[in-house]
Amino acid sequence: MGSKIEAFTVQMELLDAASDGRAVGRHEGWAVFVEGGVPGDIAEVQIYRKESKALVGRLARLVTPSPHRITPACGHFGDCGGCKWQHMSYEAQIKYKEAQVVNILRRIGKIEIGEALPILGVEHPYYYRNKLEFTFGVKPWVTKRDKEAGIAYTSDIRVLGYNAPKFFDKVLNIDECLLQTPLVNEIRNELLRFCRQEEITFYNLREHAGLMRNVVFRTSASTGEVMIILIVNEMNEELIDKIFGNLESKFPQITQFIWIHNHKYNSVYSDLPYRVWKGTPYYTEYLDQYQFRIRPTSFFQTNPRQARVLYDVVRNFLRESLPEGRDRFGTVYDLYAGTGSIGMYVSELTEKIVGVEYVASAVKDAWENVRLNELEESRFSFYAGDMKDILTSELVNKEGHPEVIITDPPRQGMDPRVVMKILDLKPDYVIYVSCKPATQARDIYMMGVWYEVLKIQPVDMFPHTAHVENVALLKRRPAAKEQVEVDIKDWNHIGETPEITEEEGMA
Numbered sequence: 001m002g003s004k005i006e007a008f009t010v011q012m013e014l015l016d017a018a019s020d021g022r023a024v025g026r027h028e029g030w031a032v033f034v035e036g037g038v039p040g041d042i043a044e045v046q047i048y049r050k051e052s053k054a055l056v057g058r059l060a061r062l063v064t065p066s067p068h069r070i071t072p073a074c075g076h077f078g079d080c081g082g083c084k085w086q087h088m089s090y091e092a093q094i095k096y097k098e099a100q101v102v103n104i105l106r107r108i109g110k111i112e113i114g115e116a117l118p119i120l121g122v123e124h125p126y127y128y129r130n131k132l133e134f135t136f137g138v139k140p141w142v143t144k145r146d147k148e149a150g151i152a153y154t155s156d157i158r159v160l161g162y163n164a165p166k167f168f169d170k171v172l173n174i175d176e177c178l179l180q181t182p183l184v185n186e187i188r189n190e191l192l193r194f195c196r197q198e199e200i201t202f203y204n205l206r207e208h209a210g211l212m213r214n215v216v217f218r219t220s221a222s223t224g225e226v227m228i229i230l231i232v233n234e235m236n237e238e239l240i241d242k243i244f245g246n247l248e249s250k251f252p253q254i255t256q257f258i259w260i261h262n263h264k265y266n267s268v269y270s271d272l273p274y275r276v277w278k279g280t281p282y283y284t285e286y287l288d289q290y291q292f293r294i295r296p297t298s299f300f301q302t303n304p305r306q307a308r309v310l311y312d313v314v315r316n317f318l319r320e321s322l323p324e325g326r327d328r329f330g331t332v333y334d335l336y337a338g339t340g341s342i343g344m345y346v347s348e349l350t351e352k353i354v355g356v357e358y359v360a361s362a363v364k365d366a367w368e369n370v371r372l373n374e375l376e377e378s379r380f381s382f383y384a385g386d387m388k389d390i391l392t393s394e395l396v397n398k399e400g401h402p403e404v405i406i407t408d409p410p411r412q413g414m415d416p417r418v419v420m421k422i423l424d425l426k427p428d429y430v431i432y433v434s435c436k437p438a439t440q441a442r443d444i445y446m447m448g449v450w451y452e453v454l455k456i457q458p459v460d461m462f463p464h465t466a467h468v469e470n471v472a473l474l475k476r477r478p479a480a481k482e483q484v485e486v487d488i489k490d491w492n493h494i495g496e497t498p499e500i501t502e503e504e505g506m507a
Contacts (some may be wrong), residue, residue, distance in 0.1 A: 406433070
């Protein structure tokens, strides 16, 4: 990940934004990634590390602020490690995200794009998340801001917030977070106050002792439901009754009270049973006319309002691709289907949806959602398991040949063997939904012999971060292009290092 060098300070103009949220300048032919910078800043930068193709620095002094620089709205900006672009105007954020998508596909992936549509931004860049997780701790992280304000923590004070960046056992106490509905701040702060008052123990990571480990809030953008999930280290139902009873008396807006006993040394709780204290074991979210039941450990799109925008793009791309005279496709494969939400959303344009997903519990949720929406079950099939093992000729013989494949893989993109399976299946179209354009570029490059990119549509799902989604519509070529040699090993690093070409490294 680079090596430390003797630090030195230089003045430079910051010219661009990198895909990891840092600003980019140049020094003696080197690209310089600058923490805390905004494109357009003229600043003194302390350079302290060298990577293979770039230098790394931090903002030492702002000489002339960028016209894009604004005052962050959050009091925890710069400390919690999230929302790294809050000091940049939202208009500038989406401008750089759009450029990031196009540059990565064209420059890194060497991909010809038929039409690059302008990015779709969000209407409300705050309070957009439907899930947040906070950590209880006994080792507070004392920030520079705390020290300047004269705030002193004793070593054993109990705090509730986010894990401090680069510290596995320290917790940054959070007063107000602007990511989820403001009601969550009120509930979390009352929870902390009550636990301190009642001297309820907080989890000590080093000693593996203490009751309160985590609290998760899940909220519905469409129904207003609020689910609270307590993760506790001990089976103490009396104290849980006391904690939930206090919250219930003060916050009638809470609709589901859930708790999970996790006595493992790791914090993963998705494989553990949950207990319902009050309410249903799920809440409901609507996307368009479709409803989805979301359980405590279910995956669902984090920004549901913008998820509808994203799904509309997929549906529109599918509709635009229909052959003349037809109002729907035959069979469409939905890869990395999760709980089946994309497949259901586009089902009006298909005769059949075949969903493939790694996680068996997600497939169970997908069937529940099909029935909940009173969709015809015979028009859906779901399979759980390894994608490369399921996409076989036997599947095609059973379910039918896919005219279209929709794929929505995780950040690491598709396994190269899955890409090869798609090429073997020869669908007329591929709609590739990606949350990491660098790995999307790698995968599309591998498919470029047989597929051309008709259009792309970037979608901003996470304001104030550098993350961006992109939907690409690929059409099968009538004949293969000249074969391109692809060494999979050379592409595995994409997304792990800055997207800088050799020419942009040392001159």
